[in-house]
Amino acid sequence: MMDTQKWIEHFAANAARTSPPAPDFLAPCEIPQGRARDLLASSLATFQLGETGEGRKLKAYAARVAAARLPGYDRAVEMFVAEENRHARHLADCVRYLGGRLKGAQWTDFVFRRLRRLINLQFELQVLLTAEIVGMSYYALLADAVPDTAVRGLCRRLVADEVGHLRFHADFFRDELRTMNPLLAGLWRWQFRTIFAVTRAVAWWDHRGALAAFGVGRRQIHSRCRRGRRWFESKLAPAGEGAGGIALGEMNL
């Protein structure tokens, strides 16, 4: 069974950590002013929007699960949402650092929020999972491609946190899948991959300009996302269990 206490401790330690040091957004930006920087600011502002939100539905679901069979899951999910909100604050600082503007509404964000509510709760959770994988892959690509110390520093931190998020979700869904009958579990996996393909395509379409401005093309984006999905699926498998801390190599996803 999922060790919720381990995750509560993980999120608490993560919130209190001081290394690596927080990126210095008061330093002068190393990317020259111009189109590439504007595109990056706008792209990060979209992700900033995605990281905000109270996660009300997710928290309500976690409260039900916690009461029925998994004590502590509600607390862990609360701390997970708080960490995403911290990402939103860091990303907001980063957007301002680049000279960009925050967004109040954005079509992909709107589509995701609508799409999530469309079908059922499992569907909604799967959209969240796929967005986590695509987000992690996107931050990892930027961490390599953007020639700016602060942006790279932020992206590395975000990737490390997102690896933790996906491990957290895998811990939960591994048990869920185990209790489903094989047909239903197969259907879950198929639905997950389908949603993943859509999420990846939408994210690519939305962020392709910003990524291309820093030399990252479609094939690179797709293969990085695919690696992320496969890694997550390996954690979902029964053998993916027993994962302790975050292996350093995984930060290169």
Ligand SMILES: [Fe+2]
């Ligand atoms: Fe995040």
Ligand SMILES: [Fe+2]
């Ligand atoms: Fe996340």
